[in-house]
Amino acid sequence: MSIKTEEISALIKQQLANYNEDLAVEEVGTVTYVGDGIARAHGLENALSSELLEFSNGSYGVAQNLETNDVGIIILGEYENIREGDQVKRTGRIMEVPVGDALIGRVVNPLGQPVDGRGEIKTDKTRPIEKKAPGVMARQSVSEPLQTGLKAIDALVPIGRGQRELIIGDRKTGKTSVAIDTIINQKDQDMICIYVAIGQKESTVRAQVETLRRYGAMDYTIVVEAGPSQPAPLLYIAPYAGAAMGEEFMYNGKHVLIVYDDLSKQAAAYREISLLLRRPPGREAYPGDIFYLHSRLLERAAKLSDELGGGSMTALPIIETQAGDISAYIPTNVISITDGQIFLESDLFYSGTRPAIDAGSSVSRVGGAAQTKAMKKVSGTLRLDLSSYRELEAFTQFGSDLDAATQAKLNRGKRTVEVLKQPLHKPLPFEQQTAILYALTHGFIDNVPVDDIMQYESQLNDYLESNAKDLMDTIRQTAALPDTDKLDAAIKAFTEGFADAETTADNQNSGQ
Amino acid sequence: MKLDKYAVGQRYAKALLSLAEQEQQFESIHEEIQALETIFNGNPKLGAVLTDTTLSGLKRRELLKKLVGEFSTLMQHFLSLVFDYQRMAEMPYIIAAYEDLYDHKMGIAHAKVTSAVALDDEQITKISQSFAKREGLNRVLVESVIDPDIIGGIVLESNHKVIDGSIKHGLEQIKALLLK
Numbered sequence: 001m002s003i004k005t006e007e008i009s010a011l012i013k014q015q016l017a018n019y020n021e022d023l024a025v026e027e028v029g030t031v032t033y034v035g036d037g038i039a040r041a042h043g044l045e046n047a048l049s050s051e052l053l054e055f056s057n058g059s060y061g062v063a064q065n066l067e068t069n070d071v072g073i074i075i076l077g078e079y080e081n082i083r084e085g086d087q088v089k090r091t092g093r094i095m096e097v098p099v100g101d102a103l104i105g106r107v108v109n110p111l112g113q114p115v116d117g118r119g120e121i122k123t124d125k126t127r128p129i130e131k132k133a134p135g136v137m138a139r140q141s142v143s144e145p146l147q148t149g150l151k152a153i154d155a156l157v158p159i160g161r162g163q164r165e166l167i168i169g170d171r172k173t174g175k176t177s178v179a180i181d182t183i184i185n186q187k188d189q190d191m192i193c194i195y196v197a198i199g200q201k202e203s204t205v206r207a208q209v210e211t212l213r214r215y216g217a218m219d220y221t222i223v224v225e226a227g228p229s230q231p232a233p234l235l236y237i238a239p240y241a242g243a244a245m246g247e248e249f250m251y252n253g254k255h256v257l258i259v260y261d262d263l264s265k266q267a268a269a270y271r272e273i274s275l276l277l278r279r280p281p282g283r284e285a286y287p288g289d290i291f292y293l294h295s296r297l298l299e300r301a302a303k304l305s306d307e308l309g310g311g312s313m314t315a316l317p318i319i320e321t322q323a324g325d326i327s328a329y330i331p332t333n334v335i336s337i338t339d340g341q342i343f344l345e346s347d348l349f350y351s352g353t354r355p356a357i358d359a360g361s362s363v364s365r366v367g368g369a370a371q372t373k374a375m376k377k378v379s380g381t382l383r384l385d386l387s388s389y390r391e392l393e394a395f396t397q398f399g400s401d402l403d404a405a406t407q408a409k410l411n412r413g414k415r416t417v418e419v420l421k422q423p424l425h426k427p428l429p430f431e432q433q434t435a436i437l438y439a440l441t442h443g444f445i446d447n448v449p450v451d452d453i454m455q456y457e458s459q460l461n462d463y464l465e466s467n468a469k470d471l472m473d474t475i476r477q478t479a480a481l482p483d484t485d486k487l488d489a490a491i492k493a494f495t496e497g498f499a500d501a502e503t504t505a506d507n508q509n510s511g512q
Numbered sequence: 513m514k515l516d517k518y519a520v521g522q523r524y525a526k527a528l529l530s531l532a533e534q535e536q537q538f539e540s541i542h543e544e545i546q547a548l549e550t551i552f553n554g555n556p557k558l559g560a561v562l563t564d565t566t567l568s569g570l571k572r573r574e575l576l577k578k579l580v581g582e583f584s585t586l587m588q589h590f591l592s593l594v595f596d597y598q599r600m601a602e603m604p605y606i607i608a609a610y611e612d613l614y615d616h617k618m619g620i621a622h623a624k625v626t627s628a629v630a631l632d633d634e635q636i637t638k639i640s641q642s643f644a645k646r647e648g649l650n651r652v653l654v655e656s657v658i659d660p661d662i663i664g665g666i667v668l669e670s671n672h673k674v675i676d677g678s679i680k681h682g683l684e685q686i687k688a689l690l691l692k
Contacts, residue, residue, distance in 0.1 A: 019689055024676040028669075042674035087674075234574045411634060 013248030015268075027090040032070060034082045037231035038276045039073045041088045047071050050130060054089045057081050061088065062095055062233070065277050072277040074233035076111060079435065095243045096126040100246035104192065107209060110238040111381060112245075116209075129240040133299035139283050140246040140305045142339075145370040146257065146314050149185030149427020152176065152357045152420040153436055155379035156386075157342055160370025161255055162303025162312035166334055168319045168326065173356050175281055175318050176200075178342065178426055180208055182316065185252045185427035186257060193221040194258040196242035198235050198457060199265030202227045203451040215425065217396075228265075234271035243300045246313045248301070253309030258301070262318035263294060267330045284329045294330075297339050340364035358385045372479040378437040382416060385441075389413020408446075415445050418453040430456045431475040432461045438487065444495050456498055521605030528606075529613050530592055537588060537674055544587045549607045551579070562600035619650035623670035626657045626678075631666075643668060643675075 007110040029043030039061060047053065053061045053073055059082065065072030073088065076095075097112035100123040107116035115119055142160030159165045167175045183193045184463070195212075197205045203224050212218045222245055239260045246256040260266070267290060274287035282288050301315035312337040319334050326335065326345070335341055348512045349356035371379075392410055396402065402410070419440050436457050439445055448456050464472055464486075474482035481487070515523075532541040558579075562572055576595050580588045581643065587639055594600055625631070625639055640652035652670070663679035 015689060016686070019686060023686075024674075024681060026674045028672055045672060069516070152537065176590050 029053075029071065029088045031082060031086045031088060033384065033429060034075075034079060035086060037075055037079060037233055037275050038064075038273065039075055039079070039082060039088070040070045041073060042070050044071045044088060044090060047090055049093075050094055052091045052093050052095050054091055055082050055088045055120060056088075060091075060095075064273070065279070074202065074273055074277075074469075075235050076237070077231075078133060079231070083355075095129050095237070096162070097129055097244050098123045098125065099127045099245050100125045103245060104220060104391055105218050105222075107205075108227050109230075110224060110234045110241040112241065118207065125248065127242045127244040129237055130296075131244065131247065131300070133296065134259050134302045134304060134308075136304055137391075139302050140309055140310075142312075142366045142370050143148060144255075144282075144303075144312070145184075145372055145430075147185055147430050148178070148182040148420055149429070150355055151179060151428060151433050152355055152359070152422070153178070153342060153438065154375060154430065154433055155382055155420075156357070156359050156369035156373075157340060157362045157364040158371040158375070159314065159316075160303075160367045161314050162301065163340070163364070163366055163370075164298045164301045164317065164338040165364060165367070166317050166319060166338040166341040167344065168321060168331060168335070168341050169356070170321055170324055170346045173344035173346050173349045174354060175320070175352050176204075176208065176261055178344070178355055179261060179316055179318060180211060180270045181425060181427050183212060183221060183257065183259065184217045184392040186220065187216060187253075189255055189472075190224055191220060191255050192246075193217070194226040194242045194246050194256065195221060196222065196239050196258065196260050198238050198260065198262060199228045199269065200225075200261060202229070228372050232269040232272045236273055239263070239266055239297050241265075243313075247300065250304060250311040250313040251309065252309045252368055253304075255311060256313040258313060258315050260297075260315065260317040262320050264330050267293065274458065281493065282311055290330070291333050291337075293336055298334075298337050309352060317346060317503050339366045348436055350493050354424075355422060359383060359418075359420075360390065372434075374479055374481045375433045375437075377481055378434055378441055381441055382437070382505060383411055385409075385416050396431045411446055412440075412443075414450050415440060415448070415453060419445070419457065421454070428461075429476075430479075432464075434475050434481070435472070435487075435491070436460060438481070439491050439495070442488070442491075444491050446494070448498070452498075456495075459498060460491070460494055463497075464490060467494075517602050517605045518609075520599060520602045521607075521609035524594060524599065524602075524606045525609035525613055528610060528615075531586065537584065537586060540584065541587065542610075543616075544583055545610050547583075548587075548603075551610075552604055552607065559601040559603045563598050571640055580615055599657060607692075613649065619648075620649065620653065621649050621651075621652050621670050622655055624655050626659050626667040626669070627661060628658070628660050628662050628664050628678075630658055631656055639666070639668065643670070 016267040027044065027046060029041035031039050032042050033040040039338050043388055046064065047065060048232045049063060051063045055061060057078065059079060059458055060079040061075045063071050064074050065159060071504065075082070102123040106114055106118065108121070109115050112121070144161045144163045146159045146161045148154055148159060153159065157165070167178055169175050174368055183195060188191055195208070203228070209218070209223055210376050212221055224238055224242040224245070226235045242258055244258070246258045249256045267286065270290065271295055275281060275285065279287045291413045297318060298315055301313045303312040304310055317334060317338065319331050321331055322328065326332070343358040343361045344356045346360045347358070347359060388409055389412070392406060393413070396410060419436060439460065445453065471487055471490060520630060529543070532538050538678045561567070562576065574589065580591045583591070594603065594606070607642065625636070636654050636656060640654045644650065644652045665678040667678050670685065
């Protein structure tokens with residue numbers, strides 16, 4: 001390809017024709033202190049709170065503290081080459097990030113710049129990262145379900161579109177996996193997902209992006225990434241940038257799922273900034289407005305009223321606890337802000353119950369209204385079964401004689417725990433979840449050995465898809481249970497076949 | 513909470529200014545402040561010496577007497593007061609704050625004009641007049657700086673405001689436009 005110089009000069013000429021020299025009148029300040037990602041500047045008397053400022057090296061900053069003699073600024077980007085005495089310019093704008101369809105499938109930093117090496121993001125739309133959440137009249141209550149594809153969540157702690165459900169647990173209990181599986185399950189659900197990784201190891205984020213790509217989830221996902229090596233201000237703004245990107249879709253009537261992974265690290269970044277800006281420290285050295293930091297972020301998740309297009313933004317914030325201490329400052333704050341929480345327990349995780357959801361302390365305050373009729377019917381007794389099982393389990397450790405009723409309860413409980421287990425990255429469509437839970441609660445599995453339940457489940461799904469497709473279609477389309485007699489008959493037929501097959505297999509095994 | 517040096521300067525300067533106005537010694541006090549500024553600029557450690565507690569109070573007072581000798585009564589009182597409150601170290605800030613307040617009251621601004629070539633008096637007057645008109649000021653005191661780096665045009669800086677009409681700035685704008 002040859003580029004003609006005349007063409008280029010013609011282009012430049014055209015661009016220059018549009019150039020009109022105007023006197024730049026700017027308000028400036030002088031840097032008096034710089035370090036640790038923050039700067040102080042003398043002057044800038046008219047700067048507004050959280051106004052975007054430009055340093056002479058091209059980096060941007062945000063005015064945070066407006067004091068009598070100087071302004072405290074957080075620096076977004078390079079600060080090593082800012083010197084004392086440099087100029088800082090006001091821009092008159094507040095911070096914005098690019099938004100729109102062009103971001104889908106991309107990995108960006110909190111400023112909206114691509115970090116996946118796949119070229120420029122072509123969009124001319126931007127949104128301020130800090131925006132007031134929709135008010136009372138702009139909202140409606142949560143009514144549509146968000147299927148996570150995880151039996152334990154969809155049955156016990158259902159999530160509705162527009163809800164804020166906290167995922168909380170110690171390190172290494174599968175918090176991120178729950179979120180990633182939920183994103184994977186949104187395929188063909190008309191959902192746009194945003195995964196905000198705050199202070200996560202770059203290698204982990206890379207692995208998550210690869211997972212999402214492998215399951216085809218990057219086609220509808222934006223990843224916002226602020227790694228641990230980035231300065232604290234970027235970690236602090238990352239969730240707001242993600243929320244701004246989500247709002248663009250929400251206000252256009254679409255459904256958005258946003259995962260903040262994780263807000264404890266964002267709180268730590270904000271604490272760092274606040275201490276450096278010399279704001280008074282409070283409990284656990286967090287500043288006074290740490291509650292507002294999270295409440296204003298999570299308030300932006302909403303189900304909009306029909307007049308505003310009925311879009312929604314569902315938020316799944318993640319909080320990491322230390323040694324199961326949920327009464328620490330940040331966990332209690334976020335628990336009180338959200339509409340429920342999913343508790344992940346390390347004991348359960350290591351005993352093989354994965355996802356390690358603690359059914360007793362996990363709740364969803366509004367999701368029940370969004371649960372499908374079919375799921376409501378089959379999951380009604382589940383929570384009760386589980387809690388009575390946990391209670392009895394402690395007693396039966398001593399191994400005494402049990403009456404038949406207790407034995408039955410224990411049996412059901414063991415199988416319930418087993419059914420709620422689910423392998424990684426294998427979300428189930430809701431009709432299959434309904435079928436297996438129906439089989440469980442109606443006692444079809446009571447005679448299946450506990451170790452065979454996984455196998456039973458996958459074979460049942462195959463069987464129903466091929467032999468009772470009309471029943472499955474009914475669940476899929478109407479979201480209600482089909483004719484129970486037919487369903488009973490189908491499951492019964494399969495269970496008998498399964499038992500026979502097992503016996504033959506066992507006989508063969510013992511014969512060898 | 514301990515006051516910072518800027519806040520201290522503001523308070524003493526404000527008090528002195530309103531007293532000077534009341535006593536109708538507005539102009540003379542300003543001249544005396546300027547004289548004081550020259551003294552402090554000439555001896556940067558003077559303030560520190562006058563508040564140094566390792567020197568005996570008597571010695572310091574002798575030094576102060578020499579310093580205040582030629583000033584008016586009002587100014588002498590003021591300096592003694594600042595000395596008694598151990599604020600002599602903050603004197604430069606008091607002076608700076610006083611000048612600021614005085615300038616603000618009189619509608620005077622200081623401006624730094626950067627140009628590539630030396631400007632003649634007529635040009636400087638013209639610049640100062642038009643800037644004064646634009647900002648609604650009575651008088652603009654211009655300090656002229658020559659910097660060949662800006663290629664042409666002028667850059668005017670005053671009171672944290674920059675009006676940039678230099679060729680260098682224009683070229684930067686063109687560069688940004690072409691890179692878009």
